[in-house]
Amino acid sequence: MSTLVAEKKKPVARGGRPAPELIFGDLWEFDPAPESADPKLKARYDLFIDGKFVAPKSGKYFDTINPANEQKLAEIALASAADVDAAYAAAQRAFDTTWGKMPGRERAKYLYRIARLLQDRAREFAVAETLDGGKPVKESRDFDVPMAAAHFFYHAGWADKLDYVAPGRRVAPLGVVGQVIPWNFPLLMCAWKLAPALAMGNCVVLKPAETTSITALKLAEIFQDAGLPPGVVNFVTGAGEVGAAVMNHPTPAKVAFTGSTEVGKLIMRSLAGSDKKMTMELGGKAANIVFDDAPLDQAVEGIVNGIFFNQGHVCCAGSRLLVQESVADQVIAKLKNRIRVLRVGDPMDKNTDVGAINSREQLDRIRQLVDVGVREGGEMFQSACRLPTKGFYFRPTIFSGVSMSHRIAREEIFGPVLSILTFRTVDEAIEKANNTAYGLSAGVWTDKGARILKLSTELKAGVVWANTYNKFDPTSPFGGYKESGFGREGGRQGLLDYVKLS
Ligand code: NAP
Ligand code: MG
Numbered sequence: 001m002s003t004l005v006a007e008k009k010k011p012v013a014r015g016g017r018p019a020p021e022l023i024f025g026d027l028w029e030f031d032p033a034p035e036s037a038d039p040k041l042k043a044r045y046d047l048f049i050d051g052k053f054v055a056p057k058s059g060k061y062f063d064t065i066n067p068a069n070e071q072k073l074a075e076i077a078l079a080s081a082a083d084v085d086a087a088y089a090a091a092q093r094a095f096d097t098t099w100g101k102m103p104g105r106e107r108a109k110y111l112y113r114i115a116r117l118l119q120d121r122a123r124e125f126a127v128a129e130t131l132d133g134g135k136p137v138k139e140s141r142d143f144d145v146p147m148a149a150a151h152f153f154y155h156a157g158w159a160d161k162l163d164y165v166a167p168g169r170r171v172a173p174l175g176v177v178g179q180v181i182p183w184n185f186p187l188l189m190c191a192w193k194l195a196p197a198l199a200m201g202n203c204v205v206l207k208p209a210e211t212t213s214i215t216a217l218k219l220a221e222i223f224q225d226a227g228l229p230p231g232v233v234n235f236v237t238g239a240g241e242v243g244a245a246v247m248n249h250p251t252p253a254k255v256a257f258t259g260s261t262e263v264g265k266l267i268m269r270s271l272a273g274s275d276k277k278m279t280m281e282l283g284g285k286a287a288n289i290v291f292d293d294a295p296l297d298q299a300v301e302g303i304v305n306g307i308f309f310n311q312g313h314v315c316c317a318g319s320r321l322l323v324q325e326s327v328a329d330q331v332i333a334k335l336k337n338r339i340r341v342l343r344v345g346d347p348m349d350k351n352t353d354v355g356a357i358n359s360r361e362q363l364d365r366i367r368q369l370v371d372v373g374v375r376e377g378g379e380m381f382q383s384a385c386r387l388p389t390k391g392f393y394f395r396p397t398i399f400s401g402v403s404m405s406h407r408i409a410r411e412e413i414f415g416p417v418l419s420i421l422t423f424r425t426v427d428e429a430i431e432k433a434n435n436t437a438y439g440l441s442a443g444v445w446t447d448k449g450a451r452i453l454k455l456s457t458e459l460k461a462g463v464v465w466a467n468t469y470n471k472f473d474p475t476s477p478f479g480g481y482k483e484s485g486f487g488r489e490g491g492r493q494g495l496l497d498y499v500k501l502s
Helices: 081-099 104-120 122-133 137-159 186-199 214-225 240-248 261-271 296-312 325-340 360-375 426-434 449-458 491-496
Strands: 047-049 052-054 061-066 071-077 171-173 176-180 203-207 233-235 254-258 277-281 287-290 320-324 379-382 397-400 417-423 441-445 463-466 499-501
Touching (some): 047 081, 047 214, 061 122, 081 176, 081 233, 081 240, 104 186, 104 214, 122 137, 176 186, 176 240, 186 203, 186 214, 186 491, 203 240, 214 233, 240 254, 240 261, 261 277, 287 296, 287 426, 296 441, 320 325, 320 426, 325 397, 325 417, 360 379, 360 417, 417 426, 426 449, 441 449, 449 463
Parallel strands (some): 203 233, 287 320, 287 441, 320 417, 441 463
Antiparallel strands (some): 047 052, 061 071
């Protein structure tokens, strides 16, 4: 057993090695290890319509900032309804004249080229993603960018195998599609949305989130370099009104949305009765379930990864820990010990585990719900790390003594905050895990294969991870049950949402 000396001050070692007298549980200093690649940012980003960067018709721009220090990074064009019209007109033209008619094997070449060009510029994209969104550069570098390239590679592989998408049936593209994405995985969400749509022969108008448009617009540079025909992909930037204009436009045959359940419901209401196809990837409140026979140290790593990865800005974050009562004290002690040594701070530092919260609004939302958790009687523990004085940061936080009636057990916090509940039997675990409006993902930690199979069948969640958490692969479909949405992204199932079958 390791010794915990939480509040005792210990000598700090510099130069990468802890002083020998440091006891596990203390945070020691590392020398700064900033990522140095040039993100090659422009001072101003225009809209990307019909293969060209064009000024918005209104002439208006808004600032995008670095949430780690609140400094302005660039200006982003503010699209109006007239720009959205122009983007859809370009997409329709591209569909009618080039992309919709092109054999799949030709489209595949463009997708491969895009994936390869993204790999060539991987470090530059990782740094841009981190500066604009606040996530640790080790995540942008090791997860977001390679996974985005993997999605283009994977879907390139489908574009020339259309006969196998739905064997015995003919597949045809839907036409033009409209897509809106959130700020938590800006480039990766672009890839999730664009790659299957393009592989199946559709053309796209996409709106990135207001706070994180840069990597989409850098991807547009790659589309130009790849020689993608003009109009196949169009990016319109701005806030919620632009998103509504993209979703409600008469042109698209299908709309795809990733974001909050609240906005998803608004979109569904406004499109009710139309013949548009729709897919919705919405919020979550996943349960990470730990049984007493689980390898507990491994489970603790999975829990930490499940909720503190990307500052908890993850739809499938394991934001509820359900732990079997007999090991609850042990797991909570281990968890506290682990989060004490999480490095919170400058996302550009390669040692940082938990970076900046994406925006002041999101930080305020997290603080409000955490205050509610305290008022409701949850027992809060936060790591005692120092936070930078500028920028938006929140300490890794856990609440024990939580029950299902607490708001922090029911509502999506979308921040580095874990609510801990206990259970005694397998059935109680299943009941508590399913007792939520959401159903995006879940985690199960146990030594017993039969129990994993039982839970993966009975948990109402689109993804169930066993003895691991937050693992993704383009071949594996992702999507929700209940208020987490409908439709799948990734795998063969994801393609079916972008084709007409006959
Ligand atoms: P959000 O507020 O719903 O925004 C998502 C996107 O929709 C943004 O681009 C937003 O523009 C736009 N938007 C806002 N109002 C709109 C409207 N009335 N009509 C059309 N578009 C509109 O969500 P968020 O706060 O950015 O992202 C966090 C949420 O996304 C969480 O609930 C999370 O669980 C969910 N999410 C789900 C998945 C999944 O796969 N299921 C993946 C990632 C995230 P602005 O940026 O200007 O607000
Ligand atoms: Mg930003």
